Structures are given as structure tokens and as C-alpha cells.
Amino acid sequence: MSAADLARLQFAATTGIHWLFVILTMGLVPLVAILHTRAAFTRDPAERAARERMTRFWGQLYVINYAVGIVTGLVMEFQFGLSWSGLSKFAGNVFGAPLALETLIAFFAESTFLGMWIFGWGRLRRGVHVTLIWLVALTAYASAYWILVANGFMQHPVGYEVRDGQAYLTDFGALLTNPSALLALAHVTLAALTTGGVFVAGISAVHCLRGAKERDLFRGSLRLGVWVATLASFFVIIVGDLQFPLLDRTQPRKLAALEDGGAPWHLWLRISMDTMTIIGNTVSTITLVAVLLLWKDWLVRWRPLAYLMAAMIPFPFIASAGGWAFREVGRQPWLVYGELRVDDALSPVGTASLAVSCALFIALFVALAAVNWTLLVRFARRGPEATQLGATEPLPDDLPEGGSGDAPGGGTDEKHPVPVF
């Protein structure tokens, strides 16, 4: 393999795996925020404790996935400079700004607030604690926006002019309102919500089969997941179709390669596109039926239906990987469409270094993905009883009177432990 192939493989593999974590993070965080808000506004203490436990259960799955997402995201921030320094030489004046703003506006805040949310159970005031998870959700989507502004520039460069072989920013507003970025943001948001909704609905459906007690616990999240997945998967198809006129205008060769059997990359584009559309339509239809079956819990009374909901969980991930491949493969051979070729942007790095780093990153990321999904399955199966997030261990002197496994977990307004500094 040439250095360019290796650098390409490294970028595609790491971005692709990173994306699988990101889409679940983005899909779950609004649902966790909604559940947390509902719990916080519940008056009855017993009911509130139950709802807080459910929040911690879903929050636990979200946080496991986020842990892996953030470490792969760290690597992504370095990727352009490592193997594609030609991009910063040509387009650094334009392309760097959205990435810088993404880190300062979104990534920084998301991580800090999530750290506070994880350790804030029983320590922060309830209103503050709920605000934190909403800030995490908001900054997660802000992050997506800025990344897509950068990606939109690669797909459909706007707001710049080229002087002496370098791009210069001329219209910041045009960069921020690039239709290629905005439509993609809408599409990705809806795809993420579909993924999150199907994830929550599938896990809830299987738990509902375990008995009346579990069904009472998981009924709320089942309904939330099914409704979110239904609405999001309906609109994700519409917004997806809206992108074709734009492609026709801005990236005609991408569409041509999709139809023309002789074009390079045709097969890749065809398979990615068909995977995405078939899964999108199927998930949309199934969830629409599932909404109707929510009536009188019909959805979870018949076992195969509940298992079907769980079996659907991987498919939105596959569909979104297809959509991503279509967007990025269809851009070839351009890195910045019509301006900079991928081959011309390669860093002056030796093939041996690239081969080592490529193998290392792919091995690490695949291992992380395996660990992530093993842990998600394990903690999803165990149910709310085994949630560690926000659980305080009983102290030796608490045991005689208390004794309950995960004592004052939920954001109680009791006196805080007095800090001794």
C-alpha cells in the first residue's frame, strides 16, 4: 500500500469507528436529559426516586459510550495535522476556524459539564444538576454543527478566495450557513435521535418481558424511545431526500457516479446509498407500527415483537455508516471539492511510520468498540439494580439501619458533606 492509501485507511477507519460512538452519544443525551428533567419535576418522593433510578440507568449506558467516544475524539482532533498537513497549508486560514471554535465552544464545555453531572448526584442542587445535562446535550449538538461546517467546506467550499495557491476566508457568514453543512446537521441530528430512540426502545422492550415490576419501570422509557424513533426516522428520510437537489447543484459528479456503472467508486456509492435507504425505510415503518402497538402495551405482550425491537438496535448504526461513506467516498478524488486533491494533501511522513500508526490506531479503536459494546450489553442486561452511576456505597456505620444496596443515590437535597480543606 502506498503512503496515501495508508493515510486514507487510517483516517477512514478511525473516523468511521469514532462516528459509531458519536451517533449513540448524540442520540442518547437528549433522552437522558428528558428523563432527568421529568424525575426532577416529580413531587412524590417515591416516584421521583424511581424515575431518578431510571435516569441513572440510561445515564450509565450513555456515559460508558461517551468514555470511548471522547478518547477517539481526542485522536480525531490531531488527524488533520498528522497525516494531511497539505490541508492546513492550503485551507488552514478557512478550515481551521470552525475546528478551533468547536473545541472552545463545544468540546470543552461538554466534557467539563459531563464530569460535573457524573459526580454531581447527591452533591449538586437538583436544578443545577438537570441544567448540566441539558448543557451537555446542547454542546454535543453544537459540536456536531461546527464539525459539519468544516466538513461542509470540504464538500462544497464557500466564503473563500484563492490567492497564490492558498485559500483565504472572505465571507464567514457564508461558511456558517453553508447549505451542505446545515442540511447535513439536520439529517445527522434526526439520524442520531433515531439511533437513540431505537436503542432505548429495544432495551426497554426486552426488560418489559421480565415481569410486571420491570414493565412498570420501563414503560416510560419504552414509550419515549418508540415515539422519538418514529418521529425522527420519518423526518430523517425527508431531510435526506432534500439533499439531492443540493448535490445536483454542488457535487454533480457524486450523483453521476452513483448512477453510472462505469464510474470509479460506483459500487461503493451504490451499496452505501442502498443500505442507508433500505434500513431507513424499514426502521421508519416498524417504529410507526410500534407506536400503534404501544396502546395497552401490546408491543411487549407478544415476545417476538419485543425481541424485534431489540434486534433493530444495530441497524441505524449501519445505515449511518452507509450515509457517511456515501458523503465522503463520493467526494473523491477531492479533499476540498474542486480545489485540493486528497493525494496533494498528504503529509511528508514515511510509509513505515504510517503503517505502524495505522495498525496501532485501528487495533486500539476496534478493541475499544468491542469493549464498549460488551459493557453496554452487560449493563443493559443487568438493569437498574446494578447501576453504578451516582450510587454511593454504604459506609460501615450506615449498614445497621440502612442496608439498601444503592442508598441515597438520587439528587437529594440533604446537607452536603462538609468540605474539609
Add this chain to the structure above:
Amino acid sequence: MSLEIFWLALLGLLLAGYFVLGGYDYGVQMLHPFLGGRGGGPGAREAPPAGSPPTGRNAALDAMAPFFLGNEVWLVAFTGVLFGAFPHLEGSLLSGLYPLIVAILAGLVVGNAAVQLRGRARGPRGRRWWGALIACGGALPALCWGLVLGLLLHGVPRRADGSFHIGPGEVLTPFVLACGATTALLFAAHGAAFVALRSAPQLAARARLLGTTLVRATGAVGCLPLLLTLFGAGASPVNRAASAVLAALLAAALAGAWWCLSRGHHARAFAATSGAALLPVALVGAGQYPYVLKASAGGGMTLHEAVTDSATLTILTAFGVVLVPVILAYQTWSWWAFRGRTGRRHPSYF
């Protein structure tokens, strides 16, 4: 003050913030098997009370836990600003130091994931594996950042086409290796000072003893790069006077850390090790000015060559003057919200 200097200062602030905050994370990661494990935490020596779940919580990791996610993002912000404001430096620096940056990233990925997932292990065996990864994931970035500092102080070889490039011959020099060892020891000492500040008295006392030894070792090993520089085989600073002052401050910070730690002034000791952790960044920035990436044969990439176009810089500045105070405010808030010593009352999630 010109915008270029403002952004260089901001870049330095973010990197220095990362060295201080990420630095104690790596120190705690390296030391957590010795601090806060079995026989570490308060009351951990007694058998766990009957009926309580075997948790395997580690008091040293608990100490840094609420800040961990907020600390690592300083590096992300540094990279973002590097790309936004200094795109030409970004491309040259990261691709020029390719093997070291890849090693740092691999260490970060493993260490960060292990810190966050250790608590999800099913038993002591799994936790031991995660624990080993946590320690390696702290030591590798600490060492490699030291090597990067050494290379930046010494100068990076530049090819005829203007690109920077390092090979094993440049990394495996006494000066660069000594810088790596010093930084790793410094971060470990800084981590010990942090545990001493944050933990219950029994663990704090153990961290203080370990920290004192580590500060002494940092000072001893740190003499090597200094001597090599004096004999002409080490750093080649552009601004000799500024470098001498900063190196003296670094020595003073280490001496202060040793003094305060051995006398039990934990807060002051942590302030001193923090100063020692951020001074190397100032040493590279001020010592090599106006170069942001110095070539080993003399010359290099100047600040003016590295910076983005002025139109872009103006837009970034409009965001920066709002965002930086906001960032500092909410980071300070998170430190305040989780101030105080940790004990078993705190939810332990990591």
C-alpha cells in the same frame, strides 16, 4: 499588543493549563497502584464490612475523578486553537513529530478509556488489568511530552523542502531523553502533591512522603539537561536571558515544592508543582521567540509564518474574548463545586 501575540499567549495558556491539569492526572495514573489501593484509602486496611459489595475503589483515582474529563479537554482546545490560529505550525509540528504524537495519542486513548472503564470491571482481576493500562496510559504521554519539550528546546531537523522531520537519532540523544525523564518524574511528583491536597489525612501523609522523594528525584534528574545545555549539547535558546530566568524559576518552584511538601503545606506545595509543570511551556514559548518551531540548524518557522490570515484571526478574536473568560469561569466553578477532601462518602464512579 498585536493579535498574533495575543493568540500565541492563548495557545501557551491552553498548553500550560493542560500541563498543569493533565499533568496531575498522569501523575495520579502512574502512582495509583501505590497510593489509594490496598492499604491506601481511609479504613481500607480493615476487611470490607460484611454485606457491602466488593468495590475496589481507589482513593487516588477518586481524588482526581470529578476533574478528569474537564482536564483532558485543555489538550483538545490547544489543538483546536493550534489549527485555527496557527494552521501552518499545526501541519509542520504534528507531522514533523509524527512518531511522538502517535505515541502520546495511543497513551491517551488507553489511559483515558481505562480510567473511565475500570469501575465497570467485574472483579479484582479485571480491575488489575485496567489498573495496569491506567498506569501505562499515564506514563507514556508524560514521557513523550517530555521528549517533545526536549526537541522543541533543542530544535527540530528541517529538510531542504522546508518540512520538519524527526528520526530515532534525534530522539535518542542524552538531552532529549533527560528532558523526557525529568518531565515524567515532575508529573508524578505533581500527581502526588495533588493526592496529598485532596485526600483524607492518612493517604495524604503517604502521598506527601512519596511526593517529597519524587520532587527530589525530579531535581536530581533535571540537573542533566541543564548541565548538557551549559556544555553546549542541549537546548539552544534564542533568548538566553529569558531562558535563564525561566530555568531559575523552575528550579525555585521545585525547591519550593520540596520545602512545602516536607513541612506539610499541601496547598502551597501543589501550587509550586503546578508552577513547575507550566514553566517548561513558557520556556519553549519565550525562550525560542520569535520562532514557534526552531530548526536544529538555526532559523525555523517564525510566529508570523505560522499564524493564520489576519481576516480569520480577527474573527477568531471576536469569539476568543468572549469564550476564554467563559471557559475559565465554568472550569473554576467545577473546581469549586468539587473542592475539599475526598472520602468514602463521595460517589465513586471511575
